[in-house]
Amino acid sequence: MQHSRYDVLIVGGGAAGFFTAINLAEARPELRIAILERGKEVLQKVRISGGGRCNATHACWEPRELTQYYPRGEKELLGPFHKFCTGDTVDWFETRGVALKIEEDGRMFPVTDSSQTIIDCFQTAVKQAGIQVLTSCNVTHIEAWEKGWKLSGPTQEWLAHKVVLAPGSSKQAWKMLEGLGHSIVEPVPSLFTFNCKDTRLRNRAGLSVANAQVQVLDTDLSAEGPLLVTHWGLSGPAILKLSAWGARKLHALNYKFRIQVNFTGLEAEAAQEQIQEALSTHAKKQLGNTPLFGIPKRLWQSLIPEALAQQSCASLHAAARQQLLKSVYAAEFNINGKSTFKEEFVTAGGVELSEVDFRSMESKLHPGLYFTGEVLNIDAITGGFNFQAAWTTAWLVARELGA
Numbered sequence: 001m002q003h004s005r006y007d008v009l010i011v012g013g014g015a016a017g018f019f020t021a022i023n024l025a026e027a028r029p030e031l032r033i034a035i036l037e038r039g040k041e042v043l044q045k046v047r048i049s050g051g052g053r054c055n056a057t058h059a060c061w062e063p064r065e066l067t068q069y070y071p072r073g074e075k076e077l078l079g080p081f082h083k084f085c086t087g088d089t090v091d092w093f094e095t096r097g098v099a100l101k102i103e104e105d106g107r108m109f110p111v112t113d114s115s116q117t118i119i120d121c122f123q124t125a126v127k128q129a130g131i132q133v134l135t136s137c138n139v140t141h142i143e144a145w146e147k148g149w150k151l152s153g154p155t156q157e158w159l160a161h162k163v164v165l166a167p168g169s170s171k172q173a174w175k176m177l178e179g180l181g182h183s184i185v186e187p188v189p190s191l192f193t194f195n196c197k198d199t200r201l202r203n204r205a206g207l208s209v210a211n212a213q214v215q216v217l218d219t220d221l222s223a224e225g226p227l228l229v230t231h232w233g234l235s236g237p238a239i240l241k242l243s244a245w246g247a248r249k250l251h252a253l254n255y256k257f258r259i260q261v262n263f264t265g266l267e268a269e270a271a272q273e274q275i276q277e278a279l280s281t282h283a284k285k286q287l288g289n290t291p292l293f294g295i296p297k298r299l300w301q302s303l304i305p306e307a308l309a310q311q312s313c314a315s316l317h318a319a320a321r322q323q324l325l326k327s328v329y330a331a332e333f334n335i336n337g338k339s340t341f342k343e344e345f346v347t348a349g350g351v352e353l354s355e356v357d358f359r360s361m362e363s364k365l366h367p368g369l370y371f372t373g374e375v376l377n378i379d380a381i382t383g384g385f386n387f388q389a390a391w392t393t394a395w396l397v398a399r400e401l402g403a
Helices: 015-027 044-052 063-067 074-083 086-094 115-129 171-179 237-245 247-252 268-281 297-303 318-329 385-402
Strands: 003-011 033-036 100-102 107-110 132-134 141-145 148-152 157-165 184-189 192-195 208-216 222-229 233-235 256-262 331-336 338-340 347-351 369-371
Touching (some): 003 015, 015 115, 015 385, 044 115, 086 100, 086 107, 086 385, 107 115, 141 171, 171 184, 192 237, 192 331, 222 237, 233 237, 233 331, 237 247, 318 331
Parallel strands (some): 157 369
Antiparallel strands (some): 148 157, 208 256
């Protein structure tokens, strides 16, 4: 079988792979570099991310603060973020003609609101740098070669002095790495919504509250933030945070558990005071027509018992007020399953972080083998953070190989 030889081979034609190749080629244009992509198309996750707009990063500029968005990788990413952080990402794209904008929630997108802008930027850069992009190249085996590494596929083989693994959450890649002695943390879903068939949520899809507090009962898992009712249950930042930080615990529970939701966003005493004040102010109104705490009226009417909803505010005795408080402050729901969040496919798991040198992203077990992106046991909540980890780790690899 004929071998194709390269200085550096990058396995994976996604965000991390392209970012590594481009930065390396710009630092060392004499190197022969190729990207090997298993599929027929490259940059597919970039294409669909952010609803097709590509949430490239997040407007969080301080490295230590940025690490707080990573349930796995928080400690390891601090040093790398000090070397290449959000501001560096923005500068990198802007110098290549791609301006990014900040939305109210901190997410950053190209001003064109199109992921194609990012894809075109990458495609232009690899073409100008002379980087080979080889599609339909399925790497199924990796082994040491006297001058580096030999990669094999069903019909092809490639030789390279250095290899960068950027295949995303690839079970096949993880299996190959296990064959080399690397430890792989079992992959489990990390970003998902909660399935719930509670009648209180029926026909309420699209309704949301701005600040809810959600706790998984009988665990130490809790989160707060906007909460959204969907056709299949509950979503929104509060739920997604829980799914990320609780990825392994919720997997162990087979995604069947109970949650308690505080729809008021307040502590009990403050919520009680606000209820008392509202009942006095709207004494003659029916409780069902007097939504509080910014809870949408239709959701409010679902959450409070029908017997209370039909009473006037003035007629509520102490026990009824406590029942009202419990209905919106400590509402309990059975969760039975999960659903993928939009087009996000984030996995907790991958290469054990203690086996990687985070100064260079090189394997501690095998010199000349590097990792970047989601092949590592690193993941974040939604909002551009997973892409930022990809840019940062890819930049570190390129800097190391380009020195």
